[in-house]
Amino acid sequence: xxxxxxxxxxxxxxxxxxxxxxxxxxxxxxxxxxxxxxxxxxxxxxxxxxxxxxxxxxxxxxxxxxxxxxxxxxxxxxxxxxxxxxxxxxxxxxxxx
Numbered sequence: 001x002x003x004x005x006x007x008x009x010x011x012x013x014x015x016x017x018x019x020x021x022x023x024x025x026x027x028x029x030x031x032x033x034x035x036x037x038x039x040x041x042x043x044x045x046x047x048x049x050x051x052x053x054x055x056x057x058x059x060x061x062x063x064x065x066x067x068x069x070x071x072x073x074x075x076x077x078x079x080x081x082x083x084x085x086x087x088x089x090x091x092x093x094x095x096x097x
Contacts, residue, residue, distance in 0.1 A: 006090035016075035032057025
C-alpha cells in the first residue's frame with residue numbers, strides 16, 4: 001500500500017514561539033499517522049512533514065487535525081489572505097529510499 005505525506009508551512013509570531021513549540025510537542029499522534037516531523041527553516045518558520053498509512057487515513061484524521069490547528073491559530077502569522085495561517089500540501093509517496 002502506498003504511503004501518503006502531508007507538508008504544512010506556517011510562521012509563528014515571535015511572542016508565541018514557546019507556546020507553539022510546547023503545544024506541538026504535546027500533540028498526540030493522529031489515527032493512521034506514522035510520523036510527524038517539524039523543521040524550522042527560518043526563524044519562526046516551520047514545516048510539518050507528516051507520514052500517513054494512506055490518503056484515506058489523513059482524510060479521516062482531518063477533523064481532529066483542524067481542531068488541533070484551531071488551538072494554535074492565535075500563535076500563527078497570516079501567510080496571505082488566500083492561504084490564511086497555513087500552506088498545506090499532500091500527496092502519495094512515489095519513491096522512497
